[in-house]
Amino acid sequence: MRRGVVAVFRELDALVEAIEELRENKYAGVTVFTPTPRHEIEDALGNPPSPVRRFTLIGGLLGVTFGYWVAVWTSEYWPLVVGGKPFASWIPYTIIGFELMVMVGALSTVAGMFTMSRIPKIIRTTGFDPRFTGNEFGIYVEAAPERLRDADALLRKHGAVEVRDET
Amino acid sequence: MATLARPVGEKLPNVASANVQIPGIKDYEEVNRDIAATLTPTAGWFGLLAVAVLCFLWGAGTFIYQIYWGLGNAGYNPPVMWGVYIISFVFWVGIGHAGTLISAILYLFRAGFRTTIYRCAEAMTVFAVMTAALFPIIHIGRPWKFFWLIPYPNWRLLFPNFKSPLVWDVFAITTYLTVSSTFLYVGLVPDIAVLRDREKNPLRKRILSILSLGWRNSEPEWRHFARMYLFLAAFSTPLVLSVHSVVSFDFAMALTPGWHATIFPPYFVAGAIFSGLGMVFTIIIPIRKYFRLQHIVTINHLDAAAKLCLATSLIVGCAYLIEFWVAWYSGVEYEQAYFWNRVFGQWWWAAWIMLTCNMILPLSLFSQKLRRNPSWLFILSIFINLGMWFERFVIIVPSLSHEFEPWQWGTYVPSWVDISILVGSFGWFFMWFLLFIKQLPVVAIAEVKEIIPPRLRSHRVPDDVDVAGHHLKYGTDTPGEFE
Numbered sequence: 001m002r003r004g005v006v007a008v009f010r011e012l013d014a015l016v017e018a019i020e021e022l023r024e025n026k027y028a029g030v031t032v033f034t035p036t037p038r039h040e041i042e043d044a045l046g047n048p049p050s051p052v053r054r055f056t057l058i059g060g061l062l063g064v065t066f067g068y069w070v071a072v073w074t075s076e077y078w079p080l081v082v083g084g085k086p087f088a089s090w091i092p093y094t095i096i097g098f099e100l101m102v103m104v105g106a107l108s109t110v111a112g113m114f115t116m117s118r119i120p121k122i123i124r125t126t127g128f129d130p131r132f133t134g135n136e137f138g139i140y141v142e143a144a145p146e147r148l149r150d151a152d153a154l155l156r157k158h159g160a161v162e163v164r165d166e167t
Numbered sequence: 168m169a170t171l172a173r174p175v176g177e178k179l180p181n182v183a184s185a186n187v188q189i190p191g192i193k194d195y196e197e198v199n200r201d202i203a204a205t206l207t208p209t210a211g212w213f214g215l216l217a218v219a220v221l222c223f224l225w226g227a228g229t230f231i232y233q234i235y236w237g238l239g240n241a242g243y244n245p246p247v248m249w250g251v252y253i254i255s256f257v258f259w260v261g262i263g264h265a266g267t268l269i270s271a272i273l274y275l276f277r278a279g280f281r282t283t284i285y286r287c288a289e290a291m292t293v294f295a296v297m298t299a300a301l302f303p304i305i306h307i308g309r310p311w312k313f314f315w316l317i318p319y320p321n322w323r324l325l326f327p328n329f330k331s332p333l334v335w336d337v338f339a340i341t342t343y344l345t346v347s348s349t350f351l352y353v354g355l356v357p358d359i360a361v362l363r364d365r366e367k368n369p370l371r372k373r374i375l376s377i378l379s380l381g382w383r384n385s386e387p388e389w390r391h392f393a394r395m396y397l398f399l400a401a402f403s404t405p406l407v408l409s410v411h412s413v414v415s416f417d418f419a420m421a422l423t424p425g426w427h428a429t430i431f432p433p434y435f436v437a438g439a440i441f442s443g444l445g446m447v448f449t450i451i452i453p454i455r456k457y458f459r460l461q462h463i464v465t466i467n468h469l470d471a472a473a474k475l476c477l478a479t480s481l482i483v484g485c486a487y488l489i490e491f492w493v494a495w496y497s498g499v500e501y502e503q504a505y506f507w508n509r510v511f512g513q514w515w516w517a518a519w520i521m522l523t524c525n526m527i528l529p530l531s532l533f534s535q536k537l538r539r540n541p542s543w544l545f546i547l548s549i550f551i552n553l554g555m556w557f558e559r560f561v562i563i564v565p566s567l568s569h570e571f572e573p574w575q576w577g578t579y580v581p582s583w584v585d586i587s588i589l590v591g592s593f594g595w596f597f598m599w600f601l602l603f604i605k606q607l608p609v610v611a612i613a614e615v616k617e618i619i620p621p622r623l624r625s626h627r628v629p630d631d632v633d634v635a636g637h638h639l640k641y642g643t644d645t646p647g648e649f650e
């Protein structure tokens with residue numbers, strides 16, 4: 001059964017026009033493959049900004065909290081009494097807090113990217129073609145079988161060098 | 168319709184700027200082909216790798232000797248109890264800084280010339296920090312107990328003192344190593360996917376498939392990737408400034424003459440970036456020559472990096488001079504005696520190597536002709552590496568050998584153990600680097616594709632003209648790409 005069609009494009013402007021017309025015709029399952037990120041494609045697709053930044057914020061806050069906490073807790077637990085001063089001194093602990101903020105924040109950003117783009121992927125991605133890491137752009141349209149014929153024609157009209165079915 | 172890449176026929180100025188382009192490359196496939204071509208091993212590469220491995224084994228053997236016979240075999244001689252190991256620690260951490268500067272800070276500043284050199288610089292960072300992290304462990308008498316510096320729950324409920332600069336170092340270096348290696352790896356993922364799809368050998372294809380994490384170049388992947396990359400760069404930027412500041416606190420927190428100065432953090436950070444740029448040139452110039460990447464890593468990119476090198480050299484030179492001025496202006500006779508001893512006394516030769524290599528020779532980069540001459544940049548980079556190692560020597564040894572009271576004065580001569588381990592560290596660094604350059608792309612494939620004009624339908628052009636319709640006459644290494 002036909003699940004979708006894959007179109008291979010050589011030219012960026014052809015790809016962008018095809019994406020725009022697919023959007024006008026309300027095709028929902030459109031995945032674009034591109035050898036390198038291009039703003040033109042991003043604009044044409046009009047997707048919302050990536051939520052990876054929330055992972056960054058949460059990770060950073062957790063890291064800085066843990067950094068200060070571990071240093072303060074250690075000082076209180078193992079007091080070094082010097083001249084009646086408080087055991088915990090927050091100024092040098094800023095270094096610990098900062099470094100752990102960066103470490104936990106960075107790692108959670110990467111974890112966020114992994115979660116959002118669903119990698120590592122261990123199964124074959126439908127609609128992917130090895131040429132999409134080389135020279136060519138690609139569009140994979142997933143739709144109901146009766147709409148796929150129109151999608152096929154639309155993609156060819158915009159200059160796809162190859163359109164094939166994906167089952 | 169969305170706006171497309173850049174207007175056709177626009178005249179660009181003949182300067183190395185943020186808008187650096189690579190006219191020598193016509194399409195994406197050529198990027199893949201040219202960069203993947205660097206991965207075939209050659210006899211010269213095997214030869215260099217053999218030398219690096221031998222140096223590393225020599226250093227490792229010496230370390231085993233030192234563990235067996237004790238730290239007394241290193242050249243430590245009271246009062247100089249920090250020697251080649253700490254010097255090399257600071258040196259290697261510093262080397263790493265240029266990599267993060269190029270990959271993260273210049274990314275935030277949208278400096279186009281970073282694109283082709285950043286992968287090399289970033290790999291250099293990771294391997295340099297890996298090398299640096301070994302030195303404090305080699306330096307401590309019982310290296311198998313280094314993990315005591317890490318706060319972990321233990322049955323004696325003993326924890327490190329978080330007010331100690333040495334503990335700050337542990338946190339700074341661990342974070343730096345983690346974040347820079349993560350940054351390197353996630354940046355590599357799309358490029359590994361390119362190699363995966365080109366690979367014919369089933370075993371290598373399998374390994375590359377696993378390493379590429381199933382990356383598919385789909386738009387959602389890129390969207391999240393770009394956002395992640397931005398935030399990693401934003402985290403790495405203050406991190407790179409903090410790491411060498413923390414390293415400088417190892418010295419600045421002490422009362423020793425020559426060390427107890429507030430100028431140390433910026434002075435160290437500028438020095439670190441300067442030394443790292445030296446190492447970048449040492450690495451990238453042979454790579455672009457022997458891998459035939461002159462049309463990708465163009466003279467304009469080297470020119471722009473050389474300007475950065477010149478700027479950091481001026482900052483470092485300024486810091487050297489301010490140190491003398493502060494010693495004089497402070498009126499503290501210990502500081503004054505120390506600085507006199509450093510430049511005209513016991514350590515004059517080391518101080519003058521430092522001043523010549525780091526302050527005087529880089530002034531040649533004011534000449535555009537020399538900035539655009541890779542041979543000169545390579546020679547200069549060797550001097551910078553030497554000078555920056557001696558800078559750390561000059562910071563550490565003269566201070567310790569000339570403290571407040573005459574009975575505290577001493578001298579220091581590195582022993583063969585020190586020198587062997589230093590040589591071994593270069594072997595270790597270059598061993599990793601050489602292994603890296605033949606397994607993974609030394610130039611970021613996906614990012615180079617970003618700066619070359621995409622193929623467009625609206626104007627089909629003959630093969631000897633690029634898609635944007637200009638750069639008709641282009642030979643590699645032509646000064647001024649836009650003529």
